Amino acid sequence: MAVSDMVKKVFLVALGLTLAWAGPASAAGKVRAFVSILPQKYFVERIGGELTDVSVLVQPGANPHMYEPTPRQMAALAKAQVYFAIGINLEDVWLPKLKGANRDMLVVRTQEGVDKIPMIEHHHDEAEHHHDEAEHHHDEAEHEGHDHAAAHSDEHDHGILDPHIWLDPVRVKTIARNTCDGLVRADPAHKTEYEANLAAFLNELDKLDATIAEAMAAIPVGKRAFMVFHPSWGYFAQRYGLTQVAIEAGGNEPSPRHLAEIIEHGRELGVTVVFVQPQFSKRSAEVIASELNARVLPLDPLAEDWKGNLLHAAEAFGRALS
């Protein structure tokens, strides 16, 4: 064998090794993933396990409807391999910018195929708004993100689809499947692991759904209404036969007149509990609760321990409503 052939052979072997190492999960040996909100970190980790390194865009305690990435997050995002979107409004604003800065980043829309319901808003006093129906012909895509951040009035909320899809275990099955597909696309070498983890997670979601359904079925009819400042629990309520009444109006504190309407509405429905979430104001919730002689309880729609939090929520609903 000539020396030049030898060199060529060594070079090809070295190149082969380099290529083998340069797979998607190369650098730290893990898929560098970004998600919008904490519950998604739970989903990605359930399916990706040790094979993934997950960063969360909206920091704990921050309002996801008004979040802006920090410069440090922007730098980390420039190196991310996959972004798991879930359909909240900040993605409409930031994903195009992030894609511009990181063209190789795979964007996975985990909300794909999840059926959405309109945001349930308070009862409007139509006379107060004077709105022109023609104003409501907005582009659906614009609304998908439930744009609380924009300083708009609550009349825009009529057409908005509820983005809080992660609080219904059945819808989470679709989110989980989409998450698994995204991981397989980013890191095909570990397809078997991802799919096995998905199967186990789907099985657990069925059990979780059954457990919550059983607990919620015990709540007497006529005691199934609850109030919440920010209406995050629409899908949970729909799934388990509860009635959610929102306090906020277009992301803001209600006006005194609207507050009076809500109190009246709460009386009619026999509301005995008002839930507040750490990311939003408690002020009007406390006013309403004292008027209704109802309790104020915390309920977090964005906890990182997604499953534990949902079980805790079911327990809180069960205790508060029976």
Ligand code: ZN
């Ligand atoms: Zn929200």
